Amino acid sequence: MKVNKVGVVGCGLMGSGIAEVAAKAGMDVLVMEVHPDALAAGRGRIEKSLARAVAKEKLTEEERVAIEGRIAYTTDVADMADRDLVVEAIVENLDAKNDLFGRLDEICGPDTIFASNTSSLTITDMAAATSRPDRVVGLHFFNPVPVMKLVEVVRTLSTSEDTFASAFAFAKALGKVPIAAKDNSGFVVNLLLVPYMLDAIRQVERGVATVADIDTGMQLGCGYPMGPFTLCDFVGIDTLYKISEIMYAEYHEERYAPPPLLKRMVAMKMYGRKTGKGFYDWSGAEPVPMAL
Numbered sequence: 001m002k003v004n005k006v007g008v009v010g011c012g013l014m015g016s017g018i019a020e021v022a023a024k025a026g027m028d029v030l031v032m033e034v035h036p037d038a039l040a041a042g043r044g045r046i047e048k049s050l051a052r053a054v055a056k057e058k059l060t061e062e063e064r065v066a067i068e069g070r071i072a073y074t075t076d077v078a079d080m081a082d083r084d085l086v087v088e089a090i091v092e093n094l095d096a097k098n099d100l101f102g103r104l105d106e107i108c109g110p111d112t113i114f115a116s117n118t119s120s121l122t123i124t125d126m127a128a129a130t131s132r133p134d135r136v137v138g139l140h141f142f143n144p145v146p147v148m149k150l151v152e153v154v155r156t157l158s159t160s161e162d163t164f165a166s167a168f169a170f171a172k173a174l175g176k177v178p179i180a181a182k183d184n185s186g187f188v189v190n191l192l193l194v195p196y197m198l199d200a201i202r203q204v205e206r207g208v209a210t211v212a213d214i215d216t217g218m219q220l221g222c223g224y225p226m227g228p229f230t231l232c233d234f235v236g237i238d239t240l241y242k243i244s245e246i247m248y249a250e251y252h253e254e255r256y257a258p259p260p261l262l263k264r265m266v267a268m269k270m271y272g273r274k275t276g277k278g279f280y281d282w283s284g285a286e287p288v289p290m291a292l
Helices: 013-024 036-055 061-069 077-082 094-107 123-127 161-173 189-205 211-222 228-235 237-251 260-267
Strands: 005-009 028-032 071-074 085-088 113-116 136-141 150-155 177-182
Touching: 005 013, 005 077, 013 028, 013 036, 013 061, 013 071, 013 136, 028 036, 028 077, 036 061, 036 071, 061 071, 077 094, 085 094, 085 161, 094 113, 094 123, 113 123, 113 161, 123 136, 136 161, 150 161, 161 177, 189 211, 189 228, 189 237, 189 260, 211 228, 228 237, 237 260
Parallel strands: 005 028, 005 085, 028 071, 085 113, 113 136, 150 177
Antiparallel strands: 136 150
16 A cells, blocks of 8 residues: 555654655645644744755755645644554553554544554554554654654564555655564664663763763774764663663563663753753753763
């Protein structure tokens, strides 16, 4: 099935990015948020992103207007009834996602594909909340969505071949590079990336090296674009903590357990760039390593 009408539920950083790239690809996009203020903020985020693209001469003004014209906004989930595919990008909470998919299940036609942008929860647990587990798939985008090329397409034991193929083709139509992933917590990227970031935190706890020196070592020694602590601050310390808890509950392996320092930082609301302080202080012109 070719996807023409896309629904995006949740218009935060990820949802707004997914809506933007789908509209850029020529698709009819409907974005839904429960609260009008959140919807307005998401719309502003999309419009600002497109305006930056025009300023950088990556889009013409005519293209910007056409893209914005392909995006509609709503606070009523019932408006998703005519969508070919609905992607959820809401809070990383299984109960909330299952409640959403249960409501969509009653609203949308039997051919509508349901996709989750979760980064750590299993798709099977969401598919079980619907009457169409064969039409449920994972579509894990990466932040910032308009820039990052990868999409993990996640198949459960119940996902039909047609659903998987349609989701894979949808990701390609967005100009992304899809990879197939098994339905395990963390999929491919986070399964490998989260233990790397957590282990870097443990090395600081053990006094192996400083935050700045570990970041520099991984950049210059391994050719990484940024070190693990800069990455933690970009991802969000609170997000990393939540993901690690979910993955530890799934695997019961020590490498997924959140270190004590991570817990303390979450308690102090040191979430990284979004709060101005994490492993670095981001309040100035250049990030300054925090005394931890």
